[in-house]
Amino acid sequence: MGNKFVIIGAGSTHTPGILAALTAKADEIKMSELCLHDIEYDRVYHMGEFNRIYMSEHRPDIKTSWTTDLKEALTGADYVFIQIRPGRNEQRAVDEHTCYKHGLIGQETCGLGGFAFALRTIPAILEIVKTALEVCPNAWLLNYSNPEAMVSEAVYRTYPQAKMLCICDMPISQQEQVAAYLGYDEKDLTFKYFGLNHFGWYTNIYNKKGEDLLPQLREDVLSGKVTGLSASQDAGKLDDYWFKTFNNVIKGFKAYPDFMPLCYLQYYYFHDEMMEQFDHEFTRADSVLAGREITVYQECKRVIETQSAKDSYLISGVHGNYIVDLASSIINDKRERFIVNVMNNGAIGNFNHDAVVEVPCYVGASGVEPVAVGYIPQFHKSLMEAQKGYEKLAVEACLEGSYDKALQAILLNKTVPSYRKGKEVLDDFLELNKDYWNPKFYK
Ligand SMILES: NC(=O)c1ccc[n+]([C@@H]2O[C@H](COP(=O)([O-])OP(=O)(O)OC[C@H]3O[C@@H](n4cnc5c(N)ncnc54)[C@H](O)[C@@H]3O)[C@@H](O)[C@H]2O)c1
Numbered sequence: 001m002g003n004k005f006v007i008i009g010a011g012s013t014h015t016p017g018i019l020a021a022l023t024a025k026a027d028e029i030k031m032s033e034l035c036l037h038d039i040e041y042d043r044v045y046h047m048g049e050f051n052r053i054y055m056s057e058h059r060p061d062i063k064t065s066w067t068t069d070l071k072e073a074l075t076g077a078d079y080v081f082i083q084i085r086p087g088r089n090e091q092r093a094v095d096e097h098t099c100y101k102h103g104l105i106g107q108e109t110c111g112l113g114g115f116a117f118a119l120r121t122i123p124a125i126l127e128i129v130k131t132a133l134e135v136c137p138n139a140w141l142l143n144y145s146n147p148e149a150m151v152s153e154a155v156y157r158t159y160p161q162a163k164m165l166c167i168c169d170m171p172i173s174q175q176e177q178v179a180a181y182l183g184y185d186e187k188d189l190t191f192k193y194f195g196l197n198h199f200g201w202y203t204n205i206y207n208k209k210g211e212d213l214l215p216q217l218r219e220d221v222l223s224g225k226v227t228g229l230s231a232s233q234d235a236g237k238l239d240d241y242w243f244k245t246f247n248n249v250i251k252g253f254k255a256y257p258d259f260m261p262l263c264y265l266q267y268y269y270f271h272d273e274m275m276e277q278f279d280h281e282f283t284r285a286d287s288v289l290a291g292r293e294i295t296v297y298q299e300c301k302r303v304i305e306t307q308s309a310k311d312s313y314l315i316s317g318v319h320g321n322y323i324v325d326l327a328s329s330i331i332n333d334k335r336e337r338f339i340v341n342v343m344n345n346g347a348i349g350n351f352n353h354d355a356v357v358e359v360p361c362y363v364g365a366s367g368v369e370p371v372a373v374g375y376i377p378q379f380h381k382s383l384m385e386a387q388k389g390y391e392k393l394a395v396e397a398c399l400e401g402s403y404d405k406a407l408q409a410i411l412l413n414k415t416v417p418s419y420r421k422g423k424e425v426l427d428d429f430l431e432l433n434k435d436y437w438n439p440k441f442y443k
């Protein structure tokens with residue numbers, strides 16, 4: 001008997017990439033069944049039928065199904081991938097435009113866009129984990145749903161018994177860019193890293209000879225020899241948003257050269273410049289809605305009409321491969337190294353032990369074993385402490401429906417300059433999220 005895999009939020013436009021990775025590694029992960037679930041019938045119908053046709057042509061031995069019934073999806077599940085976006089990209093666009101209206105960065109997970117997003121996602125994720133603990137308590141839950149930093153805090157404190165890993169594909173994406181610049185395959189390098197999700201730094205980059213390549217990269221940055229990461233890649237593969245974002249890594253590394261920053265730190269290091277660099281009228285969510293949201297479902301409809309996926313493009317890419325490789329490391333007890341959001345418990349010696357941090361971990365059948373990072377410098381520790389205070393208070397505000405805690409959280413976010421600005425955005429968000437936020441906010 002093989003493994004039943006389930007994708008919750010399967011209407012995700014990233015699902016085709018995950019299907020490609022699951023299919024490519026079906027034997028390695030012993031996949032015998034794949035069920036797609038989403039709360040929106042139209043989305044799970046199109047993605048579910050796409051998957052049925054695709055699998056019938058590539059792996060007819062694998063049983064496929066799709067449903068809007070969560071308990072039905074989770075019955076007998078062994079591995080559950082979760083990638084939900086309550087309110088979809090339409091509500092993400094509302095988050096971004098609202099922040100820009102008040103002169104603050106509008107971004108999916110960073111700044112106050114992430115705050116609104118977290119307060120929509122956390123209640124939904126907790127419901128899914130609660131149901132999974134009832135229906136398939138021994139299943140591994142691998143979560144991509146954002147904002148990971150706050151989703152993981154909420155889940156790990158509410159359901160510490162859940163076999164759940166909260167992961168992000170940004171570190172591996174940036175590592176692939178850096179490896180290409182250095183002339184290596186990413187798998188041949190060991191990246192030393194610490195931080196919070198979308199708020200971390202690389203301290204060393206070792207090759208197989210044990211040589212640390214970060215100092216040379218730092219020299220290239222400080223000398224002006226390298227001005228952008230994406231230059232090392234076929235820029236055509238990256239859209240303008242990612243092209244700019246990966247190039248800003250070099251800008252951040254130059255500004256604070258002790259460690260290489262994860263690209264998302266651009267929103268905190270250079271908030272004012274990000275306001276100039278990114279379009280306020282046509283935001284990232286607008287771009288996704290006009291792009292990926294349309295092309296992915298057009299392809300699903302085409303395959304359903306022709307009843308064949310033989311000539312369908314399917315790009316597994318880093319997003320699809322990362323979560324399937326992680327599942328394989330558990331299934332086959334490979335104990336490979338992944339960057340995961342885990343309870344600190346001393347991995348970062350001088351940071352709150354009762355806080356979720358994002359660190360390298362070895363992942364096997366027994367779960368995750370974080371690397372001992374040791375003590376981190378005052379600069380990074382202080383930035384992380386303020387951000388973690390924001391994250392923890394945002395989770396408490398969400399779970400309690402507390403306006404006061406929401407106001408406290410907001411002021412701790414480095415993209416918010418004042419109580420007045422933060423309160424203006426919060427009050428707009430309360431009105432705009434009535435269908436998603438804790439009803440206690442409105443009592
Ligand atoms: N961790 C990472 O590095 C990473 C990478 C990519 C995407 N993501 C996250 O994955 C999630 C999905 O992203 P996307 O761009 O694919 O979104 P998407 O809008 O394309 O798809 C999300 C799907 O979730 C469904 N959904 C919403 N609420 C649900 C619920 N309660 N139960 C089941 N399904 C539900 C929606 O109907 C939609 O089909 C987002 O949270 C996004 O931020 C995370």
Ligand SMILES: O=P(O)(O)OC[C@H]1O[C@H](O[C@H]2[C@H](O)[C@@H](O)[C@@H](O)O[C@@H]2CO)[C@H](O)[C@@H](O)[C@@H]1O
Pocket residue numbers: 108109146168169170173284288317318319
């Ligand atoms: O703006 P989106 O919806 O395209 O992406 C938002 C997500 O961006 C990161 O994931 C990227 C990944 O880093 C990139 O290399 C490529 O694989 O696409 C992914 C998804 O677009 C980030 O890690 C996620 O947390 C964001 O949700």
Ligand SMILES: [Mn+2]
Pocket residue numbers: 148167168169170198
């Ligand atoms: Mn991420």
